Amino acid sequence: MAAATSAAWAQRLAGVRGLLLDVSGVLYDGGEGGGAPIPGSVEAVARIKQSGLKLRFCTNESQKSRDKFVGLLQRLGFDILVNEVTSPAPAACRILKERGLRPYLLVHDDLRSEFDGMDTSNPNCIIIADAAEGFSYQNLNKAFQVLINLENPVLISLGKGRYYKESDGLMLDVGPYMKALEYACDVQAEVVGKPAPEFFQAALKEMGLEAHETIMIGDDIVNDVGGAQRCGMRAMQVRTGKFRCGPFCHLGKREESP
Amino acid sequence: MAAATSAAWAQRLAGVRGLLLDVSGVLYDGGEGGGAPIPGSVEAVARIKQSGLKLRFCTNESQKSRDKFVGLLQRLGFDILVNEVTSPAPAACRILKERGLRPYLLVHDDLRSEFDGMDTSNPNCIIIADAAEGFSYQNLNKAFQVLINLENPVLISLGKGRYYKESDGLMLDVGPYMKALEYACDVQAEVVGKPAPEFFQAALKEMGLEAHETIMIGDDIVNDVGGAQRCGMRAMQVRTGKFRCGPFCHLGKREESP
Numbered sequence: 069m070a071a072a073t074s075a076a077w078a079q080r081l082a083g084v085r086g087l088l089l090d091v092s093g094v095l096y097d098g099g100e101g102g103g104a105p106i107p108g109s110v111e112a113v114a115r116i117k118q119s120g121l122k123l124r125f126c127t128n129e130s131q132k133s134r135d136k137f138v139g140l141l142q143r144l145g146f147d148i149l150v151n152e153v154t155s156p157a158p159a160a161c162r163i164l165k166e167r168g169l170r171p172y173l174l175v176h177d178d179l180r181s182e183f184d185g186m187d188t189s190n191p192n193c194i195i196i197a198d199a200a201e202g203f204s205y206q207n208l209n210k211a212f213q214v215l216i217n218l219e220n221p222v223l224i225s226l227g228k229g230r231y232y233k234e235s236d237g238l239m240l241d242v243g244p245y246m247k248a249l250e251y252a253c254d255v256q257a258e259v260v261g262k263p264a265p266e267f268f269q270a271a272l273k274e275m276g277l278e279a280h281e282t283i284m285i286g287d288d289i290v291n292d293v294g295g296a297q298r299c300g301m302r303a304m305q306v307r308t309g310k311f312r313c314g315p316f317c318h319l320g321k322r323e324e325s326p
Numbered sequence: 327m328a329a330a331t332s333a334a335w336a337q338r339l340a341g342v343r344g345l346l347l348d349v350s351g352v353l354y355d356g357g358e359g360g361g362a363p364i365p366g367s368v369e370a371v372a373r374i375k376q377s378g379l380k381l382r383f384c385t386n387e388s389q390k391s392r393d394k395f396v397g398l399l400q401r402l403g404f405d406i407l408v409n410e411v412t413s414p415a416p417a418a419c420r421i422l423k424e425r426g427l428r429p430y431l432l433v434h435d436d437l438r439s440e441f442d443g444m445d446t447s448n449p450n451c452i453i454i455a456d457a458a459e460g461f462s463y464q465n466l467n468k469a470f471q472v473l474i475n476l477e478n479p480v481l482i483s484l485g486k487g488r489y490y491k492e493s494d495g496l497m498l499d500v501g502p503y504m505k506a507l508e509y510a511c512d513v514q515a516e517v518v519g520k521p522a523p524e525f526f527q528a529a530l531k532e533m534g535l536e537a538h539e540t541i542m543i544g545d546d547i548v549n550d551v552g553g554a555q556r557c558g559m560r561a562m563q564v565r566t567g568k569f570r571c572g573p574f575c576h577l578g579k580r581e582e583s584p
Contacts, residue, residue, distance in 0.1 A: 203463040209498050212489065216496060230510045231470065238474060240467050240510055247509040248502035252488045 080302070086122035086277045088296070089113075090286030092129060092232050093309015095146065099235030102140050106308050110145040117147055122275045125153045126268075126284070128227035128261040128291065130197035130242060132178040133157070154271040156226040156261030157182035160195055163260065169222060171195040174211040176202050193222035196249065196257075198242045208245065215253045223249055227261040229291055233310045263295025287311050338560070344380035344535045346554070348544030350387060350490050351567015353404060357493030360398050364566050368403040375405055380533045383411045384526075384542065386485035386519040386549065388455035388500060390436040391415070412529040414484040414519030415440035418453055421518065427480060429453040432469040434460055451480035454507065454515075456500045466503065473511045481507055485519040487549055491568045521553025545569050
Protein backbone atom coordinates (compact mmCIF):
# COMPACT_ATOMS: atom_id res chain seq x y z
CA MET A 69 0.00 0.00 0.00
CA ALA A 70 2.78 2.40 0.91
CA ALA A 71 4.18 2.20 -2.59
CA ALA A 72 0.94 3.22 -4.25
CA THR A 73 0.84 6.90 -5.18
CA SER A 74 -2.35 8.93 -4.92
CA ALA A 75 -2.41 9.07 -8.73
CA ALA A 76 -2.38 5.29 -8.86
CA TRP A 77 -5.23 5.14 -6.38
CA ALA A 78 -7.24 7.72 -8.32
CA GLN A 79 -6.90 5.48 -11.37
CA ARG A 80 -7.89 2.41 -9.44
CA LEU A 81 -11.03 4.06 -8.13
CA ALA A 82 -12.07 5.92 -11.31
CA GLY A 83 -15.75 5.40 -12.11
CA VAL A 84 -16.43 3.34 -8.99
CA ARG A 85 -19.98 3.70 -7.72
CA GLY A 86 -20.26 0.69 -5.47
CA LEU A 87 -18.33 -1.69 -3.25
CA LEU A 88 -18.91 -5.36 -2.58
CA LEU A 89 -17.45 -6.42 0.74
CA ASP A 90 -16.68 -9.94 1.82
CA VAL A 91 -17.37 -10.23 5.56
CA SER A 92 -15.42 -13.01 7.33
CA GLY A 93 -11.73 -12.13 7.34
CA VAL A 94 -12.46 -8.64 5.97
CA LEU A 95 -14.80 -7.10 8.56
CA TYR A 96 -14.45 -9.60 11.40
CA ASP A 97 -12.82 -12.86 12.43
CA GLY A 98 -15.18 -15.47 13.86
CA GLY A 99 -14.35 -17.38 16.99
CA GLU A 100 -15.19 -17.75 20.65
CA GLY A 101 -18.22 -15.69 21.68
CA GLY A 102 -19.03 -14.85 18.05
CA GLY A 103 -15.69 -13.34 17.10
CA ALA A 104 -14.33 -9.79 16.95
CA PRO A 105 -14.26 -6.93 14.41
CA ILE A 106 -11.00 -6.40 12.57
CA PRO A 107 -9.67 -3.04 13.82
CA GLY A 108 -11.02 -0.13 11.79
CA SER A 109 -13.66 -2.13 9.96
CA VAL A 110 -16.73 -0.87 11.87
CA GLU A 111 -15.65 2.69 11.10
CA ALA A 112 -14.84 1.82 7.47
CA VAL A 113 -18.37 0.49 6.85
CA ALA A 114 -19.84 3.64 8.41
CA ARG A 115 -17.64 5.87 6.22
CA ILE A 116 -18.49 3.95 3.04
CA LYS A 117 -22.19 4.39 3.78
CA GLN A 118 -21.69 8.12 4.41
CA SER A 119 -19.69 8.50 1.19
CA GLY A 120 -22.66 7.79 -1.04
CA LEU A 121 -21.07 4.69 -2.55
CA LYS A 122 -23.45 1.77 -2.86
CA LEU A 123 -22.52 -1.10 -0.59
CA ARG A 124 -23.33 -4.81 -0.68
CA PHE A 125 -22.14 -7.45 1.78
CA CYS A 126 -21.22 -10.52 -0.26
CA THR A 127 -20.57 -13.54 1.88
CA ASN A 128 -20.33 -17.29 1.46
CA GLU A 129 -21.24 -17.56 5.14
CA SER A 130 -23.16 -20.78 5.41
CA GLN A 131 -22.85 -21.59 9.09
CA LYS A 132 -25.70 -19.27 10.05
CA SER A 133 -28.93 -17.97 8.56
CA ARG A 134 -28.80 -14.38 7.29
CA ASP A 135 -30.88 -13.26 10.30
CA LYS A 136 -28.45 -14.78 12.79
CA PHE A 137 -25.40 -13.59 10.84
CA VAL A 138 -26.60 -10.00 10.60
CA GLY A 139 -27.63 -10.03 14.28
CA LEU A 140 -24.09 -11.09 15.22
CA LEU A 141 -22.53 -8.34 13.08
CA GLN A 142 -24.89 -5.72 14.52
CA ARG A 143 -23.86 -6.77 18.04
CA LEU A 144 -20.22 -6.32 16.96
CA GLY A 145 -21.11 -2.71 16.03
CA PHE A 146 -21.61 -2.91 12.25
CA ASP A 147 -24.22 -0.87 10.39
CA ILE A 148 -25.71 -3.75 8.38
CA LEU A 149 -29.21 -4.96 7.46
CA VAL A 150 -30.40 -8.35 6.21
CA ASN A 151 -31.47 -6.90 2.86
CA GLU A 152 -27.92 -5.63 2.23
CA VAL A 153 -26.52 -9.19 2.27
CA THR A 154 -26.00 -11.53 -0.69
CA SER A 155 -25.41 -15.12 0.47
CA PRO A 156 -25.70 -18.54 -1.14
CA ALA A 157 -28.62 -20.17 0.75
CA PRO A 158 -31.42 -18.23 -0.99
CA ALA A 159 -29.86 -19.01 -4.38
CA ALA A 160 -29.76 -22.69 -3.45
CA CYS A 161 -33.46 -22.55 -2.51
CA ARG A 162 -34.31 -21.11 -5.92
CA ILE A 163 -32.48 -24.00 -7.62
CA LEU A 164 -34.28 -26.57 -5.48
CA LYS A 165 -37.67 -25.12 -6.42
CA GLU A 166 -36.90 -24.71 -10.12
CA ARG A 167 -35.69 -28.30 -10.48
CA GLY A 168 -38.05 -30.06 -8.07
CA LEU A 169 -35.17 -31.19 -5.85
CA ARG A 170 -35.67 -32.50 -2.33
CA PRO A 171 -32.47 -31.92 -0.34
CA TYR A 172 -30.67 -33.90 2.29
CA LEU A 173 -29.17 -31.04 4.31
CA LEU A 174 -25.57 -31.51 5.44
CA VAL A 175 -25.53 -28.05 7.03
CA HIS A 176 -25.07 -26.34 10.37
CA ASP A 177 -28.17 -26.32 12.58
CA ASP A 178 -28.06 -22.51 12.53
CA LEU A 179 -28.55 -22.52 8.75
CA ARG A 180 -31.55 -24.86 8.61
CA SER A 181 -34.16 -22.09 8.88
CA GLU A 182 -33.07 -20.85 5.43
CA PHE A 183 -34.58 -24.07 4.05
CA ASP A 184 -37.88 -23.90 5.93
CA GLY A 185 -40.71 -25.07 3.70
CA MET A 186 -38.48 -27.23 1.47
CA ASP A 187 -39.54 -30.86 1.06
CA THR A 188 -36.75 -32.95 2.58
CA SER A 189 -38.55 -36.30 2.40
CA ASN A 190 -37.04 -39.03 0.22
CA PRO A 191 -34.12 -36.78 -0.80
CA ASN A 192 -32.86 -36.65 -4.40
CA CYS A 193 -29.96 -34.25 -3.85
CA ILE A 194 -27.42 -33.15 -1.23
CA ILE A 195 -26.97 -29.59 -0.01
CA ILE A 196 -23.60 -29.18 1.68
CA ALA A 197 -22.56 -26.04 3.56
CA ASP A 198 -20.09 -25.14 6.29
CA ALA A 199 -21.36 -27.53 8.96
CA ALA A 200 -18.23 -27.12 11.13
CA GLU A 201 -18.55 -29.58 14.06
CA GLY A 202 -21.53 -31.03 12.19
CA PHE A 203 -19.01 -32.63 9.79
CA SER A 204 -18.82 -35.77 11.89
CA TYR A 205 -17.94 -39.06 10.20
CA GLN A 206 -21.49 -40.21 10.80
CA ASN A 207 -23.06 -37.14 9.17
CA LEU A 208 -20.74 -37.11 6.14
CA ASN A 209 -21.28 -40.85 5.71
CA LYS A 210 -25.06 -40.41 5.77
CA ALA A 211 -24.84 -37.79 3.00
CA PHE A 212 -22.52 -40.12 1.06
CA GLN A 213 -24.97 -43.03 1.37
CA VAL A 214 -27.83 -40.86 0.07
CA LEU A 215 -25.74 -39.50 -2.81
CA ILE A 216 -24.26 -42.77 -4.03
CA ASN A 217 -27.66 -44.39 -4.21
CA LEU A 218 -29.19 -41.66 -6.42
CA GLU A 219 -29.66 -42.56 -10.06
CA ASN A 220 -28.85 -38.95 -11.02
CA PRO A 221 -26.67 -37.72 -8.18
CA VAL A 222 -26.88 -33.97 -7.51
CA LEU A 223 -24.48 -32.32 -5.07
CA ILE A 224 -24.99 -28.61 -4.42
CA SER A 225 -22.30 -26.85 -2.38
CA LEU A 226 -22.74 -23.45 -0.74
CA GLY A 227 -19.32 -22.12 -1.68
CA LYS A 228 -16.09 -24.08 -2.11
CA GLY A 229 -13.76 -22.21 0.24
CA ARG A 230 -10.75 -24.13 1.50
CA TYR A 231 -10.57 -22.59 4.97
CA TYR A 232 -11.21 -19.42 6.93
CA LYS A 233 -9.62 -17.75 9.88
CA GLU A 234 -11.08 -17.72 13.35
CA SER A 235 -9.52 -16.18 16.42
CA ASP A 236 -7.93 -19.50 17.37
CA GLY A 237 -6.57 -20.43 13.97
CA LEU A 238 -7.46 -21.51 10.46
CA MET A 239 -10.58 -23.67 10.16
CA LEU A 240 -11.66 -26.04 7.38
CA ASP A 241 -14.46 -24.59 5.25
CA VAL A 242 -17.03 -26.46 3.16
CA GLY A 243 -14.74 -26.95 0.12
CA PRO A 244 -12.67 -29.87 1.45
CA TYR A 245 -15.84 -31.75 2.44
CA MET A 246 -17.37 -31.03 -0.97
CA LYS A 247 -14.24 -32.56 -2.54
CA ALA A 248 -14.55 -35.58 -0.26
CA LEU A 249 -18.09 -36.31 -1.50
CA GLU A 250 -17.11 -35.58 -5.12
CA TYR A 251 -14.36 -38.17 -4.89
CA ALA A 252 -16.40 -40.73 -2.95
CA CYS A 253 -19.27 -40.67 -5.46
CA ASP A 254 -17.38 -39.64 -8.62
CA VAL A 255 -19.61 -36.59 -9.12
CA GLN A 256 -19.00 -32.89 -9.74
CA ALA A 257 -20.59 -30.46 -7.29
CA GLU A 258 -22.60 -27.46 -8.43
CA VAL A 259 -21.21 -24.51 -6.49
CA VAL A 260 -23.66 -21.83 -5.38
CA GLY A 261 -22.03 -18.68 -3.99
CA LYS A 262 -18.65 -17.12 -4.74
CA PRO A 263 -16.85 -17.65 -7.15
CA ALA A 264 -19.89 -18.56 -9.29
CA PRO A 265 -20.68 -15.75 -11.79
CA GLU A 266 -24.40 -15.97 -10.90
CA PHE A 267 -23.56 -14.90 -7.35
CA PHE A 268 -21.78 -11.70 -8.40
CA GLN A 269 -24.38 -10.96 -11.08
CA ALA A 270 -27.15 -11.24 -8.46
CA ALA A 271 -25.30 -8.81 -6.20
CA LEU A 272 -24.80 -6.34 -9.07
CA LYS A 273 -28.51 -6.54 -9.92
CA GLU A 274 -29.41 -5.88 -6.30
CA MET A 275 -27.12 -2.82 -6.37
CA GLY A 276 -28.38 -1.60 -9.74
CA LEU A 277 -24.81 -1.25 -11.02
CA GLU A 278 -22.71 -2.57 -13.88
CA ALA A 279 -19.65 -4.70 -13.21
CA HIS A 280 -17.19 -2.01 -14.30
CA GLU A 281 -18.62 0.39 -11.71
CA THR A 282 -17.73 -1.80 -8.74
CA ILE A 283 -14.88 -3.22 -6.69
CA MET A 284 -15.01 -6.49 -4.81
CA ILE A 285 -12.93 -6.55 -1.63
CA GLY A 286 -12.10 -9.87 0.00
CA ASP A 287 -9.42 -12.00 1.62
CA ASP A 288 -9.73 -14.97 -0.74
CA ILE A 289 -7.71 -14.78 -3.96
CA VAL A 290 -9.85 -17.39 -5.74
CA ASN A 291 -13.39 -16.96 -4.47
CA ASP A 292 -13.46 -13.18 -3.98
CA VAL A 293 -10.82 -11.71 -6.29
CA GLY A 294 -10.82 -14.26 -9.10
CA GLY A 295 -14.59 -14.72 -9.13
CA ALA A 296 -15.26 -10.97 -9.32
CA GLN A 297 -12.64 -10.38 -12.00
CA ARG A 298 -14.14 -13.06 -14.22
CA CYS A 299 -17.37 -11.04 -14.08
CA GLY A 300 -15.61 -7.87 -15.25
CA MET A 301 -15.36 -6.31 -11.80
CA ARG A 302 -12.28 -4.87 -10.21
CA ALA A 303 -11.11 -6.67 -7.09
CA MET A 304 -8.71 -6.22 -4.20
CA GLN A 305 -7.36 -8.64 -1.63
CA VAL A 306 -6.98 -7.44 1.94
CA ARG A 307 -4.15 -8.64 4.17
CA THR A 308 -6.46 -9.66 7.00
CA GLY A 309 -8.37 -12.92 7.47
CA LYS A 310 -6.90 -15.91 5.70
CA PHE A 311 -4.40 -13.77 3.73
CA ARG A 312 -1.00 -15.44 3.71
CA CYS A 313 2.18 -13.94 2.34
CA GLY A 314 3.29 -15.35 -0.99
CA PRO A 315 6.89 -15.72 -2.16
CA PHE A 316 7.22 -11.98 -2.98
CA CYS A 317 5.69 -10.75 0.27
CA HIS A 318 9.03 -9.46 1.60
CA LEU A 319 9.16 -7.11 -1.38
CA GLY A 320 6.02 -5.39 -0.16
CA LYS A 321 3.84 -6.76 -2.96
CA ARG A 322 0.30 -7.88 -2.26
CA GLU A 323 -1.48 -10.85 -3.73
CA GLU A 324 -4.15 -8.61 -5.17
CA SER A 325 -5.35 -7.51 -8.55
CA PRO A 326 -6.48 -3.89 -8.37
CA MET B 327 -19.09 -67.02 -14.43
CA ALA B 328 -21.66 -69.36 -15.91
CA ALA B 329 -20.70 -68.29 -19.40
CA ALA B 330 -17.03 -69.13 -18.98
CA THR B 331 -16.08 -72.51 -20.44
CA SER B 332 -13.58 -74.74 -18.70
CA ALA B 333 -11.20 -74.06 -21.62
CA ALA B 334 -11.44 -70.33 -20.95
CA TRP B 335 -10.71 -70.91 -17.29
CA ALA B 336 -7.76 -73.15 -18.08
CA GLN B 337 -6.34 -70.31 -20.18
CA ARG B 338 -6.97 -67.75 -17.46
CA LEU B 339 -5.18 -69.86 -14.87
CA ALA B 340 -2.28 -71.08 -17.04
CA GLY B 341 1.06 -70.66 -15.29
CA VAL B 342 -0.45 -69.35 -12.08
CA ARG B 343 1.60 -70.20 -9.00
CA GLY B 344 0.19 -67.78 -6.48
CA LEU B 345 -2.88 -65.77 -5.49
CA LEU B 346 -3.10 -62.37 -3.86
CA LEU B 347 -6.37 -61.92 -2.01
CA ASP B 348 -7.91 -58.67 -0.93
CA VAL B 349 -9.68 -59.20 2.39
CA SER B 350 -12.50 -56.73 3.12
CA GLY B 351 -15.33 -57.33 0.67
CA VAL B 352 -13.66 -60.50 -0.64
CA LEU B 353 -13.30 -62.70 2.44
CA TYR B 354 -15.52 -60.84 4.90
CA ASP B 355 -17.65 -57.74 5.35
CA GLY B 356 -16.87 -55.67 8.45
CA GLY B 357 -19.62 -54.41 10.69
CA GLU B 358 -21.24 -54.87 14.08
CA GLY B 359 -19.32 -57.30 16.28
CA GLY B 360 -16.39 -57.43 13.85
CA GLY B 361 -18.33 -58.46 10.77
CA ALA B 362 -19.04 -61.80 9.09
CA PRO B 363 -17.32 -64.05 6.53
CA ILE B 364 -18.69 -63.95 3.00
CA PRO B 365 -20.27 -67.39 2.43
CA GLY B 366 -17.73 -69.90 1.12
CA SER B 367 -14.67 -67.75 1.76
CA VAL B 368 -13.36 -69.60 4.83
CA GLU B 369 -13.49 -72.82 2.84
CA ALA B 370 -11.94 -71.15 -0.23
CA VAL B 371 -8.90 -70.02 1.75
CA ALA B 372 -8.48 -73.51 3.17
CA ARG B 373 -8.68 -75.06 -0.31
CA ILE B 374 -6.20 -72.60 -1.79
CA LYS B 375 -3.73 -73.45 0.97
CA GLN B 376 -4.24 -77.18 0.36
CA SER B 377 -3.79 -76.75 -3.40
CA GLY B 378 -0.15 -75.81 -3.13
CA LEU B 379 -0.69 -72.34 -4.61
CA LYS B 380 1.17 -69.60 -2.78
CA LEU B 381 -1.18 -67.20 -1.02
CA ARG B 382 -0.75 -63.63 0.18
CA PHE B 383 -3.40 -61.48 1.87
CA CYS B 384 -3.10 -57.99 0.37
CA THR B 385 -5.16 -55.45 2.25
CA ASN B 386 -5.35 -51.69 2.56
CA GLU B 387 -6.93 -52.26 5.96
CA SER B 388 -5.81 -49.30 8.02
CA GLN B 389 -8.37 -49.26 10.81
CA LYS B 390 -6.55 -51.94 12.79
CA SER B 391 -3.01 -53.12 13.37
CA ARG B 392 -2.08 -56.35 11.59
CA ASP B 393 -2.20 -58.21 14.92
CA LYS B 394 -5.75 -57.09 15.63
CA PHE B 395 -6.86 -57.62 12.04
CA VAL B 396 -5.51 -61.14 11.85
CA GLY B 397 -6.98 -61.95 15.28
CA LEU B 398 -10.40 -60.86 14.03
CA LEU B 399 -10.09 -63.00 10.88
CA GLN B 400 -8.94 -66.02 12.88
CA ARG B 401 -12.00 -65.67 15.13
CA LEU B 402 -14.14 -65.62 11.99
CA GLY B 403 -12.62 -68.99 11.07
CA PHE B 404 -9.91 -68.05 8.54
CA ASP B 405 -6.56 -69.85 8.32
CA ILE B 406 -4.36 -66.73 8.30
CA LEU B 407 -1.15 -65.60 10.01
CA VAL B 408 0.30 -62.11 10.51
CA ASN B 409 3.31 -62.91 8.31
CA GLU B 410 1.01 -63.76 5.39
CA VAL B 411 -0.39 -60.20 5.29
CA THR B 412 0.85 -57.26 3.21
CA SER B 413 -0.60 -53.96 4.47
CA PRO B 414 0.36 -50.30 4.13
CA ALA B 415 1.38 -49.33 7.69
CA PRO B 416 4.79 -51.07 7.68
CA ALA B 417 5.59 -49.47 4.31
CA ALA B 418 4.68 -46.07 5.73
CA CYS B 419 7.00 -46.67 8.69
CA ARG B 420 9.88 -47.44 6.32
CA ILE B 421 9.25 -44.13 4.51
CA LEU B 422 9.17 -42.20 7.78
CA LYS B 423 12.51 -43.68 8.84
CA GLU B 424 14.21 -43.23 5.47
CA ARG B 425 13.22 -39.57 5.20
CA GLY B 426 13.45 -38.52 8.85
CA LEU B 427 9.75 -37.68 9.01
CA ARG B 428 7.88 -37.19 12.29
CA PRO B 429 4.20 -37.95 11.72
CA TYR B 430 1.02 -36.43 13.03
CA LEU B 431 -1.19 -39.53 13.04
CA LEU B 432 -4.74 -39.05 11.79
CA VAL B 433 -5.49 -42.74 12.25
CA HIS B 434 -7.77 -45.09 14.15
CA ASP B 435 -6.69 -45.79 17.72
CA ASP B 436 -6.47 -49.48 16.83
CA LEU B 437 -3.75 -48.71 14.24
CA ARG B 438 -1.49 -46.63 16.47
CA SER B 439 0.60 -49.56 17.68
CA GLU B 440 1.95 -49.97 14.12
CA PHE B 441 3.75 -46.65 14.67
CA ASP B 442 5.21 -47.46 18.11
CA GLY B 443 8.70 -46.05 18.40
CA MET B 444 8.16 -43.32 15.77
CA ASP B 445 8.98 -39.79 16.89
CA THR B 446 5.69 -37.85 16.77
CA SER B 447 6.99 -34.69 18.45
CA ASN B 448 6.93 -31.46 16.43
CA PRO B 449 5.42 -33.24 13.39
CA ASN B 450 6.64 -32.51 9.86
CA CYS B 451 4.19 -34.74 8.00
CA ILE B 452 0.70 -36.18 8.21
CA ILE B 453 -0.15 -39.87 8.09
CA ILE B 454 -3.80 -40.38 7.22
CA ALA B 455 -5.54 -43.75 7.37
CA ASP B 456 -9.09 -45.03 7.74
CA ALA B 457 -9.91 -43.35 11.05
CA ALA B 458 -13.69 -43.98 10.69
CA GLU B 459 -15.41 -42.25 13.64
CA GLY B 460 -12.02 -40.64 14.35
CA PHE B 461 -12.64 -38.40 11.31
CA SER B 462 -14.32 -35.76 13.47
CA TYR B 463 -14.22 -32.14 12.33
CA GLN B 464 -11.86 -31.40 15.20
CA ASN B 465 -9.42 -34.17 14.28
CA LEU B 466 -9.37 -33.39 10.54
CA ASN B 467 -8.97 -29.69 11.33
CA LYS B 468 -6.00 -30.41 13.61
CA ALA B 469 -4.28 -32.37 10.82
CA PHE B 470 -5.09 -29.51 8.41
CA GLN B 471 -3.56 -26.93 10.76
CA VAL B 472 -0.36 -28.98 11.05
CA LEU B 473 -0.13 -29.55 7.30
CA ILE B 474 -0.79 -25.98 6.16
CA ASN B 475 1.88 -24.62 8.46
CA LEU B 476 4.62 -26.91 7.12
CA GLU B 477 7.17 -25.32 4.83
CA ASN B 478 7.39 -28.57 2.84
CA PRO B 479 4.01 -30.21 3.41
CA VAL B 480 4.05 -34.02 3.26
CA LEU B 481 0.79 -35.96 3.29
CA ILE B 482 1.08 -39.75 3.31
CA SER B 483 -2.15 -41.70 2.85
CA LEU B 484 -2.57 -45.40 3.65
CA GLY B 485 -4.58 -46.24 0.54
CA LYS B 486 -6.98 -44.01 -1.34
CA GLY B 487 -10.14 -46.14 -1.38
CA ARG B 488 -13.42 -44.32 -1.85
CA TYR B 489 -15.58 -46.54 0.34
CA TYR B 490 -16.04 -50.08 1.55
CA LYS B 491 -18.97 -52.24 2.46
CA GLU B 492 -19.98 -53.09 5.99
CA SER B 493 -22.97 -55.12 7.06
CA ASP B 494 -25.06 -51.98 7.50
CA GLY B 495 -24.10 -50.25 4.27
CA LEU B 496 -21.31 -48.53 2.37
CA MET B 497 -18.84 -46.58 4.52
CA LEU B 498 -16.45 -43.78 3.58
CA ASP B 499 -12.84 -44.94 3.36
CA VAL B 500 -9.67 -42.86 3.74
CA GLY B 501 -9.65 -41.57 0.13
CA PRO B 502 -12.31 -38.85 0.49
CA TYR B 503 -10.56 -37.48 3.58
CA MET B 504 -7.21 -37.58 1.78
CA LYS B 505 -8.83 -35.53 -1.01
CA ALA B 506 -10.20 -33.07 1.55
CA LEU B 507 -6.71 -32.37 2.93
CA GLU B 508 -5.21 -32.24 -0.57
CA TYR B 509 -7.71 -29.56 -1.53
CA ALA B 510 -7.49 -27.62 1.73
CA CYS B 511 -3.68 -27.36 1.57
CA ASP B 512 -3.14 -27.56 -2.20
CA VAL B 513 -0.87 -30.60 -1.86
CA GLN B 514 -0.69 -34.02 -3.47
CA ALA B 515 -0.76 -37.00 -1.16
CA GLU B 516 1.74 -39.84 -1.44
CA VAL B 517 -0.31 -43.04 -1.44
CA VAL B 518 1.13 -46.07 0.33
CA GLY B 519 -0.78 -49.31 -0.25
CA LYS B 520 -2.86 -50.43 -3.23
CA PRO B 521 -2.83 -49.29 -6.04
CA ALA B 522 0.82 -48.17 -5.62
CA PRO B 523 3.18 -50.45 -7.62
CA GLU B 524 5.53 -50.68 -4.61
CA PHE B 525 2.77 -52.42 -2.66
CA PHE B 526 2.26 -55.17 -5.22
CA GLN B 527 6.00 -55.53 -5.80
CA ALA B 528 6.55 -55.99 -2.05
CA ALA B 529 3.87 -58.69 -1.98
CA LEU B 530 5.44 -60.47 -4.97
CA LYS B 531 8.84 -60.37 -3.30
CA GLU B 532 7.37 -61.84 -0.12
CA MET B 533 5.86 -64.64 -2.23
CA GLY B 534 9.02 -65.22 -4.26
CA LEU B 535 7.03 -65.05 -7.51
CA GLU B 536 7.04 -63.03 -10.70
CA ALA B 537 4.05 -60.84 -11.62
CA HIS B 538 3.00 -63.08 -14.53
CA GLU B 539 2.73 -66.06 -12.18
CA THR B 540 0.03 -64.49 -10.01
CA ILE B 541 -3.58 -63.34 -9.92
CA MET B 542 -4.88 -60.52 -7.71
CA ILE B 543 -8.47 -60.99 -6.57
CA GLY B 544 -10.36 -58.01 -5.16
CA ASP B 545 -13.64 -56.09 -5.12
CA ASP B 546 -12.16 -52.72 -6.11
CA ILE B 547 -11.74 -52.10 -9.84
CA VAL B 548 -9.17 -49.32 -9.33
CA ASN B 549 -7.14 -50.27 -6.28
CA ASP B 550 -7.11 -54.06 -6.66
CA VAL B 551 -7.64 -54.82 -10.35
CA GLY B 552 -6.11 -51.73 -11.96
CA GLY B 553 -3.17 -51.57 -9.56
CA ALA B 554 -2.24 -55.22 -10.07
CA GLN B 555 -2.61 -55.08 -13.85
CA ARG B 556 -0.26 -52.11 -14.05
CA CYS B 557 2.34 -54.33 -12.38
CA GLY B 558 1.89 -57.03 -15.01
CA MET B 559 -0.28 -59.27 -12.86
CA ARG B 560 -3.58 -60.80 -13.84
CA ALA B 561 -6.55 -59.61 -11.82
CA MET B 562 -10.18 -60.48 -11.18
CA GLN B 563 -12.98 -58.53 -9.56
CA VAL B 564 -15.40 -60.42 -7.32
CA ARG B 565 -19.08 -59.52 -7.12
CA THR B 566 -19.10 -59.27 -3.35
CA GLY B 567 -18.10 -56.32 -1.14
CA LYS B 568 -18.41 -52.93 -2.76
CA PHE B 569 -19.00 -54.41 -6.21
CA ARG B 570 -21.80 -52.55 -7.95
CA CYS B 571 -23.36 -53.54 -11.24
CA GLY B 572 -22.33 -51.40 -14.18
CA PRO B 573 -24.51 -50.59 -17.20
CA PHE B 574 -23.99 -54.04 -18.79
CA CYS B 575 -24.65 -56.00 -15.61
CA HIS B 576 -27.99 -57.35 -16.85
CA LEU B 577 -26.11 -59.03 -19.70
CA GLY B 578 -24.22 -61.15 -17.20
CA LYS B 579 -20.88 -59.38 -17.75
CA ARG B 580 -18.58 -58.66 -14.86
CA GLU B 581 -16.50 -55.56 -14.33
CA GLU B 582 -13.36 -57.62 -14.23
CA SER B 583 -10.27 -58.09 -16.32
CA PRO B 584 -9.22 -61.71 -16.21
